[in-house]
Amino acid sequence: MKIYCDSVVLPTGRQVVESPALVTIKDATITSVQTSDLDMADADIHLRDAILAPALVNSHTHLALHSLRGLTSGQEANMVEDIFFKVESKLSNDDIYTFAAIGAYEALLSGTGLVWDHYYAGESVARAIADTKLCGVVAPTLQDVSGPGVTSLEKQLQATESLNAETWQSNGIWSAVGPHATDTVSDELWKTCTYISDSLNVPIHAHLSQSREEWHRSLSAYQKTPTRRMADLGCFSRKNLWAHAIYLSAEDYRLLESQTIAYCLLSQSQFAEPANIVAYENQGIDWTIATDCAASNDSMNLQREISSVSTVAAHHLSNDPEDTSRESARKNNASIWSPEYLVSRASHLPGALHPQFLAGAITPGAIANLVVYDKNHPALWPGENAVRALAYSNAAPAIRRMMTMGQWLTEDFNHSSICKSDHYAQTVHEASKRYQSLRKSI
Ligand SMILES: [Zn+2]
Known part of the structure; x- marks a missing residue:
């Protein structure tokens, strides 16, 4: 899978920078990140009005x-x-x-x-x-x-x-x-x-x-x-x-x-x-x-x-x-x-921090955990500075899609789609029952 985005948050030393990039993913891993000689025709997915950032750690x-x-x-x-x-x-x-x-x-x-x-x-x-x-x-x-x-x-x-x-x-x-x-x-x-x-x-x-x-x-x-x-x-x-x-x-x-x-x-x-x-x-x-x-x-x-x-x-x-x-x-x-x-x-x-894998970075060899933020969401618009948006804005409501281990989580990733999923509905029902009995015992 090759994803192109104008605003990709990339690691550099102890900082991150924003750059256009073409990110290639194979299975669960990022295999290449191209930032020059970009040809959007190479991309399977072209993210528009978006920030592509590493999922946080x-x-x-x-x-x-x-x-x-x-x-x-x-x-x-x-x-x-x-x-x-x-x-x-x-x-x-x-x-x-x-x-x-x-x-x-x-x-x-x-x-x-x-x-x-x-x-x-x-x-x-x-x-x-x-x-x-x-x-x-x-x-x-x-x-x-x-x-x-x-x-x-x-x-x-x-x-x-x-x-x-x-x-x-x-x-x-x-x-x-x-x-x-x-x-x-x-x-x-x-x-x-x-x-x-x-x-x-x-x-x-x-x-x-x-x-x-x-x-x-x-x-x-x-x-x-x-x-x-x-x-x-x-x-x-x-x-x-x-x-x-x-x-x-x-x-x-x-x-x-x-x-x-x-x-x-x-x-x-x-x-x-x-x-x-x-x-x-x-x-x-x-x-x-x-x-x-x-x-x-x-x-x-x-x-x-x-x-x-x-x-x-x-x-x-x-x-x-x-x-x-x-x-x-x-x-x-x-x-x-x-x-x-x-x-x-x-x-x-x-x-x-772990010697067996890399995460939290859009870099070759890291696990493909990515977040796509919507620049047109009112929490981020006009989306001028992607890094500043991640540091200071309330970016979470602007999440459009999310990927972990190279797999998109849901097509429409937001609070209501997650909370309507069968697994969440069963889990919160079970957790609430268990919580009530725990409260009685303390
Ligand atoms: Zn603790």
Whole structure:
């Protein structure tokens, strides 16, 4: 299949650019991207009044936590332990499948093609992702010190290995190793995780330094920060993915230079604990944009997150009119305002984190996950700057078509066509029944 479009969003270094291009797709993969000597007669599909962009890559979420959306107040001392763990201990594998499927549909409808998910019952999450035609890197959650996953550790270790298989990959599913967090996982299990990561050639995806409790527990049990402990356990010997990294010492920032941090601004803001991306930038740490989950965001719309991140650098500036640091700070942090830079953090940078595939990029060798946006939709018209539109506009309602693994999802891809599909109707009916019984039990 050869697709021509005047406005194609292409990766270049740590940025994206807009260019006319002819994109060739064979099976599930982009095989060539031609940007010069273009002859539209070569195209099977000529997209008019459209933007052709890579489907976004959400580098940290828990799709099944759609079931807890709206249940928290933000005033909990420790939301994960006080609310999530209690509910999660009651979830069956079938609950997790149906709730994750609803989350997957929301992700798709906002232009996300691949998610890095971290949850209990990894195979149920993987089935939900594959059945909805989303793609995912699934990290079955591993815990051995505390948390609802302690009793299913062996099963989730097995799932980590069984998901790393050609049959899953042909359905858009890859595996990652998912130790939960530094205070719920022992040194021994962290070492096992680094061993599995090396032997399967898949990254570790874990939470790091996400709460004050975790920080203090680490200092009292190990006399070191959570980040220092991870470094000492060899967890930074390959490039891994760490969600949050909020509480960091000056030394921790240096230790994280070789790692990637998933930054979930809207979720972290609900806890009043946003991480410091200006410090990440100053330290040269790679960071990506992610949503976390509907229980704490409350949306899977990653595109909304991109525009929110663009406001962050401004919040670090002084409000003193005599303070001349404002202009220099704005210049120093210019990248955080840059649409070209921000879009890359939710597309090809997280799409290159797994050694077994490329996603989030319209480039040869990447999986063909594409979104066609309609420039004549009022949310995007007149569609002058495609990259800016993806970073700052509300682009999701303007999605005209979407492709994952080289297959168009539906001819007319929008909210009503998805919600009228048999699979969605059955899933939401089943999920609602299961949600009602879960609500009675908590
Ligand atoms: Zn999380």
